[in-house]
């Protein structure tokens with residue numbers, strides 16, 4: 001293969017066949033392991049590092065084994081979700097936010113998508129699970145009931161051919177078989193009321209297409225909260241809605257989270273939403289966490305050049321600018337990641353060590369870390385003080 005072809009990512013049919021054969025070998029071994037029946041719970045039980053957390057992502061690696069190569073969608077992600085708190089995950093499209101949350105639900109597209117390394121500890125009702133090792137069978141007890149998900153586009157998440165009420169009924173009935181149909185319906189109606197839907201009885205009998213986008217998202221929230229989960233994953237929950245409805249839905253989510261005392265993992269590319277909703281922020285770039293901290297830390301003293309760029313590209317009321325800042329360059333090819341800082345080719349603040357390996361995590365405060373050589377000295381000072 002010529003160098004030019006190699007650079008452009010071109011691969012021959014023969015090469016592609018070779019890759020897919022190798023992929024099948026890797027993925028079938030992992031699938032076999034996961035699909036075992038009656039696995040002893042000791043194989044997937046774990047211990048939380050801090051019992052105040054509901055989830056701890058620890059060096060998570062989730063890859064897609066495709067015919068053109070391995071996509072390292074999540075490549076060593078670590079962060080915690082404390083109980084009762086909202087953690088905002090932010091980063092531009094394709095940086096691995098959704099794949100991180102789908103890994104937690106074991107909903108990554110299989111067999112090509114697989115967790116290949118690391119752990120996801122989940123502090124469940126009946127013990128701590130390492131989701132990375134939990135067999136499919138045991139996930140039934142977690143998904144929907146203990147962790148639920150609200151997606152971006154409610155029209156694709158609701159089934160168009162069933163009435164709205166029936167779909168909420170199904171969620172409730174599936175997890176509590178002792179309820180009579182009348183009790184299930186009563187629960188559904190009270191959930192619809194709780195998410196602020198007027199005329200609940202009417203809406204109960206409607207089809208999804210008869211509702212507006214905001215109403216459909218409220219129904220999705222009712223479904224997600226029906227079983228009082230410990231964690232709600234909201235993946236771009238308001239991106240498809242207009243601004244006023246967006247504010248109402250966020251308000252609702254915040255209010256209900258406090259009511260049932262759960263945590264939220266809020267995924268968005270919108271820093272405004274994070275500022276309003278989150279207690280902690282995790283900034284992702286090309287499958288890795290480049291900065292994390294409390295909302296105050298990240299907004300007041302953004303440290304990674306990527307976070308600084310993101311904040312500069314956000315419009316601010318009362319600040320006159322000719323043009324909004326845009327971060328130059330583009331993200332690296334996920335199949336062929338560089339062995340140096342992934343942001344280097346776009347970074348305007350490089351220092352000499354940036355020519356070396358990927359930067360380590362540097363602790364700026366007990367809750368604030370950044371992965372960037374600019375803070376190497378501060379990290380040393382912080383380490384000396386410990």
Ligand SMILES: Nc1ncnc2c1ncn2[C@@H]1O[C@H](COP(=O)(O)OP(=O)(O)O)[C@@H](O)[C@H]1O
Pocket residue numbers: 064066071072073091092093094095096097098099100109112113334
């Ligand atoms: N089913 C899939 N097959 C191959 N690659 C995928 C698949 N799903 C996601 N990816 C890749 O994983 C990376 C992260 O995607 P994603 O988590 O969806 O990003 P986002 O941050 O926008 O939510 C992207 O490079 C995407 O192309």
Ligand code: SF4
Pocket residue numbers: 304305306341342343344345347348349350351354359371372373374
């Ligand atoms: S490590 Fe260097 S290249 Fe990477 S973000 Fe920091 S300053 Fe920029």
Ligand SMILES: [Mg+2]
Pocket residue numbers: 097098099235
């Ligand atoms: Mg996404």
